[in-house]
Amino acid sequence: MSERKKVTLSVLYERMAAGPLLTMVTCYDYPMAYLQEQAGIDIVLVGDSLGMTILGFDSTLPVTMEDMIRHAQAVRRGTPSAWLVGDMPYMSYQASDESAVRNAGRFMAEAGCDAIKLEGGREMASRVRAISAAGIPVMGHLGLTPQSAASLGGFRLQGKSAARAKKIVDDAAALEEAGVVATLLELIPDRVCALITERSGVPIISLGCGPAAHGQLLIFHDMFGLYPKFTPKMAKQFGNAGQLIADGLRQYVAEVQGKVFPEPERYFGMKDEEYAELARMLKSEK
């Protein structure tokens, strides 16, 4: 299916040092993963944002490990080459190191992921150490961490004051010290992202934090007009698949009701003699 070379951790580190910048996109199903494979996306994140984009919840909190594994398996089938990251859902790692290792292991064993991602700073250092010690690469996630939106004051810019920014800079260092292989920064000021990137020994990916990072992430559904509730400022739309599909569905309704669809080339006939025989058989049963 694909001629691409597998994106490995070494590839990410080569690109961090020498470019080109890394591309990362969320993905939740086979057909979109197939398209991302063809487009050469480096890092594919099966995000727990699927709770909102796919399942229609208002937050990521109701997402389960079963949801994540099922979707990650489908995505892996569509993109064999990307560096595939499974997002640890709410309460799959917060309770203990042991539960974190067990659930992280499921992403690797059952879905063929290359790494897992978890949210949080220095308070997650012990989880990062435990999962890394099990041989599983961990991506950190700082700034706006949606699973903690309630305690962060909602989905809003983080690290605006010097003191809050300093905490994020220190958290990035603590995660690196604990063993993360990459860190995602979400919705913090561009200069704070630049500072963290300069100091970092691991690739930094930005979601809404400006251009200084080693790579960029966007949520697939925001990129293509597929999330009806809102489009955040940080999301650039690269096409409007949502509009295309809505127009197509309206046309389908019109064609069915106007007896345009199905056209003769889309269904199958029966030979006259077989049809006559069928009619005869039915008649003789009466």
Ligand code: KIV
């Ligand atoms: O679930 C997700 O898609 C994420 C992004 C918001 C970074 O964690």
